[in-house]
Amino acid sequence: FTQPQMPIKCAGAPQKAMYLAADHLRRNAVPADIRFALPGQAMFGVPFYARALDEVVAHYGIAPMFGHELIAVDGDARRARFRVTEGESTRETDLAFDMLHVVPPQSAPAFLRESALADAGGWVDVDRQTLRHVRYPQVFALGDCSNTPNSKTAAAVRAQAPVLAANLLSAMEDRDAVEHYDGYASCPLTTSKGRVLLAEFGYDGRLMPSFPLDPRRPRKAYWWLKRSYLPRLYWAMLRGNLGPDWHRERSFGDALPGSLRP
Ligand SMILES: Cc1cc2nc3c(=O)[nH]c(=O)nc-3n(C[C@H](O)[C@H](O)[C@H](O)COP(=O)(O)OP(=O)(O)OC[C@H]3O[C@@H](n4cnc5c(N)ncnc54)[C@H](O)[C@@H]3O)c2cc1C
Incomplete structure (x- = not known):
């Protein structure tokens, strides 16, 4: 299983597929040597959640390959080539596979990436709080195409939409954001078929769970939330009904909660 350089849609998505596969193989007693290759040096950008995910990969016996970026695939020979970064040095290495799950690098659509609206990385260049373009004040942007340094998720779009609407209306009346x-x-x-670890966070790794429960514990209730509630909410969002918003900054102790059963 591979994960490309950030930013990508839903930073944890490559792992979701991996945990579901690992759980399925384990339930069916199929032995597997699973590796997770990622360019970064931790399982998640927010250390609070990364430590919990370390436990999940250990539970499945998955070997994380930090500093590994997939750069080429030879499907016929079943070999994948990685650029490996160790400190200041880089090298390339090949790995054989039976099955390869690839998540490709991602970008904004070309018509934005190649326009004057984009920053050097190809994302629409907006202020991270007001969502107003930093050079073209009549332009606002939200969602995956923008360069706000949040995790690119529909949940982020849900939080951005009311902010953008209010600031756009304000700008139309020549007022500040x-x-x-x-x-x-x-x-x-999805740490297994039946449980979800609901990672919610804001800028600079601040913890912003919707519920006052330790978010590092995979829960059956969150599986239901993801499988049954959120798909309906996403369709409602498209019609302008954003649903409840309970996220707020909360703090939790450093110690991992006992029994992090995926
Ligand atoms: C596997 C996976 C799992 C995910 N899981 C979650 C999750 O559990 N929770 C969560 O909150 N988020 C999740 N996300 C992220 C979420 O899907 C995105 O963050 C969200 O869809 C972003 O919405 P958007 O409208 O900004 O961009 P998009 O949904 O990408 O919409 C952009 C639209 O623009 C269209 N477009 C592109 N070019 C043109 C053009 N030239 N002309 C006209 N139209 C164009 C595209 O076709 C597309 O429909 C996941 C993403 C993936 C891939």
Whole structure:
């Protein structure tokens, strides 16, 4: 299983597929040597959640390959080539596979990436709080195409939309921005078929769970939330009904909760 350089849609999505596969193989007593290759040096960008995910990969016996970026695939020979970064040095290495799950690098659509609206990385260049373009004040942007340094999720779009609407209306009346986006994003990680670790966070790794429960514990209730509630909410969002918003900054102790059973 591979994960490309950030930013990508839903930072945990490559892991979701991996945990579901690992769980399925284990339930069917199929032995597997699973590796997870990623360019970064941790399982998740927010250390609070990364430590919990370390436990999940250990539970499945998955070997994380940090500093590994997939650069080529030879499907016929079943070999994958990686650029490996160790400190200041880089090298390339090949790995044989039976099955390869690839998540490709991602970008904004070309008509935005190649326009004057984009920053050097190809994302629409907006202020991370007001969502107003930093050079073209009549332009606003939200969602995956923008360069706000949040995790690119529909949950982020849900939090950004009211902020953008309020600030756009304000701009049309020549007033300053009235609302500020806090970087909220949510990544429901399917740690097994039946449980989800609901990672919710904002700018600078601030913890912003919707519920006052330790979010590092995979829960059956969150599986239901993801499988049954959120798909309906996404369709409602498209019609302008954003549903409830309970996220807020909360703090939790450093110690991992006992029994992090995926
Ligand atoms: C596997 C996976 C799992 C995910 N899981 C979650 C999750 O559990 N929770 C969560 O909150 N988020 C999740 N996400 C992320 C979420 O899907 C995105 O963040 C969200 O869809 C972003 O919405 P958007 O409208 O900004 O962009 P998009 O949904 O990408 O919409 C952009 C639209 O623009 C269209 N478009 C592109 N070019 C043109 C053009 N030239 N002309 C006209 N139209 C064009 C595209 O076809 C597309 O429909 C997941 C994503 C993936 C891939």
